Amino acid sequence: MNYLDEFKKFIFSHYLATGVRLTLGAIIPSLIFQHFGILGELIAFPLGTLLIGSTDSPGPYHRRRNSLLIAIATCFSVACITGLLRHFHFVVFIEIIVFGMFFSLVGVYGNRVNSIGLISLLVFVFNIDDHLSGDMVLRTAAIFSAGGMWYFILYMILQKLLPYKLIQQLLGENFVELGKLLSIKAGYYMAKPDYDALFNRMVHQQVILRENHENLREVLFKTREFVTESTTKSRILMLMFLDSIDLFERILNSQQNYANLHRAFGHTKILRMLGTYITWLSTEIQQIGLAVQSGFPAHSRHDLDEAIHRCQKAFEKMREQQMTHDNMEDYIMLRQILNSLQDITERVKKLHRASTYDTEVGKDYKMNVETDNFTPKQDYNPRILLDNISLKSSHFRHAVRITLGLLIGYTASLFFDLGHGYWILLTIVTIMKPAFSITKQRNLHRIGGTILGVTSGFLFLYLIHDNTALFVLMMLSMILAYSFLKVNYFVASTAITLYVLLSFNFLNPQHITAVLQDRVIDTVIGSVIAYFVSSYVLPVWEHSQINQYMREALRANRRYFDLVAAKFTGKTLDINQLKLYRKDAIIAMANLSDNFQKMLSEPKRKQMKMEEYHQFVATSHMLTSYIASLSTYAQTLDYPQFSVEFEMMIRQIDRQLQAAMDLLEGKTTTVVEVTRESLPKNQKLLDLLTTRKKEIKELGIEKADLSPSRRMISDLKTINGLFELISTITIDEIKILQKIKPVNAH
Template sequence: MKVSDKIFATTYNNLSEYFNSTDFSKALLLGFALTVPIIFGVKLDVLQIGITITVGAMLASPSDVSGSIRHKITGILLATLLAMIVSLIGGYLHLSLWLLIPILGILIFCISYIAIYGFRASLISFSGLLALVLSFSSVSDELQPYERMLLIGIGGLWYASLSLLRHFIFPKAPTEYYLSKTLKLTADYLTTRGELVAENKDRTELLKKLLNTQTELTSTHETLRDILISSRTGSGKSEYEGKRMLIFVQLVDMLELAMANPVNYSKTDELFAEEPGQLKDFQNLLFAMSDRLNVIAAHLSSPKKLLKTTKIEEYQQRIKADIEAYTIKNAGSFNENSVMLNNLLKYQNEQIKKIEKIEWLLKNPAQREISLLKKEDSRRFLTKQKYDLDVLVENFNMRSPIFKHSLRLAVMTIIGYSIGMLFAVQNSYWILLTLIVIMRPTFGLTKTRSKERTIGTLIGGALAVGIVLLTKNTTVYGVLAIISLIIAFSMVQRNYKAAATFITLSVVFIYALLRPDIFNVIQYRVTDTLIGAGLATLGNLLLWPAWEIQSMQKTLLETVKANRIYLEEIVGFYNKKGTVPTEYKVARKKAFLEMSDLSVAFQRMTQEPKSKQKHLDKLYEIAMLNHTFLSSLASLSTYILNNPTTPASENFNMVSGKIVKNLLDAETILEESISSEREKNDLDTEDIFEATFGNKIVFSEQEIQKEDDFHLKIEEAHLVREQLRWLLAMSRKMQKIVREIEF
């Protein structure tokens, strides 16, 4: 494929994904919700009423994020209620400056502190902050505060009804979009795995890309899990939702299987250096599976158009022939490479079965042919948020990042408003608006948002000047304002710089319709944004800064703990056999989520000032160590779950027990901040391992004579032994690193 064709294909796929996304459909809905009241206001000569209803719809919209419809509507209604209360209070804040400023600070703190209840609560909090800031504008000065409150409520209900209507017209849209996204991300993950198999002197960038894809995939899993499980719980037993849930289960298993590929690349490098043809075949098989997942994603809603392919089967046969040739070549002696190749092929065969199962489920098999998950089991996979008053009390201290953020935002809002009043800025509430949009609990995210907001505003201002100089047509301004607003809202989560550009364009064009001094509007818009962005950055730098190192200890503790519980579930299943318990799957989900959180936390730390990036090398090492540990757990559990295994030996339980103890010791160090002088273990890793398993696999003559049984036993012994050795070494290393880090 030519470079130009690749660029065209990538651009087409990105645009297609954008226009099919829930972000774009929500932006269209919001554009409609904001435009209709204003049009009616103009037609009926009640523009102030139309504008206020529009403001109500806008304040309700932030809570309309991906998730179950019940959670969405609840969030929208709570955001509307908060906006109404805050707007009523804001309407009576025409007090003396000395009285207004402390009341403003207290209100900002209280509203911001609601974010302690999680992501959706933070969006409801944002609606409240936005309502308070907009109460300082002159948007609806002609209305009484109680009238304004009621109209904002009508706007919120208007938006909620539209959101419900969209759900009833397109009930499957969120499920299809996120399922398609999960398929594509899984395909990307397999592709990166294929690239990692190749001999590379430095795999750092590929491993970073793999970790980023895994983080995004885990986040998408959580969203899709919420949509599917909440939908089934709320609407009864839906065959469609049930089958989509089973497809999702296959994709979760595929992530675990993909992680289960051998993580010790030095051995595969040695083997594939001798047999480069085998490397190419293994890579091509991974790429063929990736391509198939992308094709399935493209035809998710129209599976009848999904054409059969023999590409995967062809590469399967080639690898099988490669392994047979290699085994014949090295006949007469036990060869670990042969076992490793067979294990590699086994994993890929399991992945292929998952893909085939997905295709079979898409062909709409009869209900009796499939076994749907029980509702009571599926509910256990949802991440529950506590809404007790105790949460507010527990976090009301300087150790809580949200408490510090609320306090910081309140102080900077007071300073920003004071600067606006002192220098008689035309729209001083724009400074406050910039502050509440940009300021985040962590310095890295605030700095990034400040930079992107500033650049976006400057670009938007420059584009607006060019358009205004080219035309004075108010119809053009109106059309561009609506288009810019839709694009801006659809880009907020994807590309904040682009969103800031289009928000600036929409604001400028809206003011161009209302006022003649458009160049002054652009000037003040840019000035206020620069002041707000500067204050946001300074606030996070100087006022009770929440550096990532302060919360990294807890993040690491949760990751190690989740890996330990996952390991305990694997050991428990290996001993008991039988049906895979729900506890195992819940533990696996938790381990993936915590690993994702650790990865994101480390990325945030890299955005902080160099002086605050304490122990960055060690934290990177332990983040990668936890990822590798999770991959090794996935490898062990995948083999145990998908193969008939012998009873767990005493040696297995002794070594796995030691690994668990090492992880518990690491948790203790993280919990108690024990110094590096802590007493060390009595035996090092290799001594412990060899004292139980020995330094090589040994079988009796009777076992060797039973050929079929012997082959399975040696395969099991090799994989279990190697993974335990690897896990033990990593658990010991975790102890060492966390002991050296001063949090």
């Protein structure tokens, strides 16, 4: 890991920008109020800024604007209702049930609405006792909303001043993560690669990239300046994003049979040479990402033309000296890898030029995708909420768990003499998530972060007596807290605890020891409640949902394969449809991987058939990769004279894919017969290969290379090999599903 590049990535990221924006938004008015001696009375103002600002997640301008206004109105209403009725405990219990269920269940409308629901619950918790508003409920609610409006104004100003900044931050991060994916690929070419470890890292990286792509699609394709009213800068940013998607597919479809590759060339230097060059390419892509984030042009660290030329010369020399008619097919595979690297090199060079925002780069740009098909769609029909009021809904089960946790936490705060009992409820609300694995992880991070934050806070207060130094420390803690809130909850929890303690020290230094104790005790109580409720109350275990993700992945791969394969039977390839099906396949693959990763964090008693599920995830990734490789050839090559042979192979693969789908759906009538059927041989290609081997044997490589059929045979051998790999992988999936089926038959 290059720690300097990681630091640069963080410095220029939207995460740090969010942390700084929220911190300054809260601190600036607080300093003004402190100057006039009214901060104690108006403490709800910076709290409103922080909470309302927390709902502001990356997205199109109009969605961010509308969600902030809705959050302000919703939180004002909740603060008024809670504050006016908090002295009636039986009414508070009713509010917990109503608010707990409703604000948790609105998560069915997506992450943006879910964040508004979460903040509304936090506002409810803050107003349960009178520590914040006393008897001036409406006044405090108005001050809180004013703090939210101040953040809204700040957001509007920054949006006008820096309209492209968020795009640059997200796009730059996308390139950095893309570079990391390529660096993982480089590991396959090094000596004695750990295939399982590399695969797991690739799966994790692809999940990250899937999330980045979704955010970028929503922001770019739903922003008028990028679609209809484009400037040079917006055109180039859009061009870079579309190129990044194509580059991602190119990296994805460079999947090889690495065991065969090492068997054939592991004793030579060529694989390590290629691995080093791929590492260089990954560094270049990450540098482009950092440049896009910072707004400065990217500068190449390596001479890519010279490096790829050396790789090609080494290949040609080795081919000339060591290739025979027996190992010809291994060299075809190696040549395809070089062709792929050459293509990636040209794309990287193009992206380097694009980072300069030269008008020449973007002048020929045309939007060639139907943006509506590529943006995440969210339906806000009330019917969706009503349909989820069922124990079959994971959202409803989560809402029940949240509500029960709050009821238990509130009861505990009434029966035990706790100075800040509402911290118990805050812990429960912030820790509990729909997935048990995330709740478990956040629970550990919350307890660990709180203990570390309290310990470090005590040490800072004991050792530092200068208020200016403590104030700077508090600001840095706030920035870290809100920068890492969605990246690393342990760091965020530590920083939040630290800045809360430091702020209490400024407001009420006499009671800081009691605050330290309350923070730890209340957090532990809340965490214990959250753990037991999430474990034993209507839990939704990931293995109960994995069949659905497996079906979606298989269905998406089949659609993707059918569209690509049809080109080899003589049909026209719809590029727009290809990109849409590619996106669907990659999203389905990432969702399946994410689900499996969550399964690994669940209790051992719930981890059934993990080896088989892991194998299915691995084969699904390989299947998508091989189809993506096939699509590259479908877009550039056309060999209609082989359409009959390819059509027979495609028909057989389709039967295999249908058999796998039948197994998932509990239909097993044709499975046995399909697994016994072999893929039809491409006799025309076999005849060509026999002729080619004969030419090499009789004429030698130099003269045989003059044959006009050389390039065609190389392409056809690769295409045919991809069909064979897809067929083999599909049969493997059928066999895996036969092992899983007894557990998950419906």
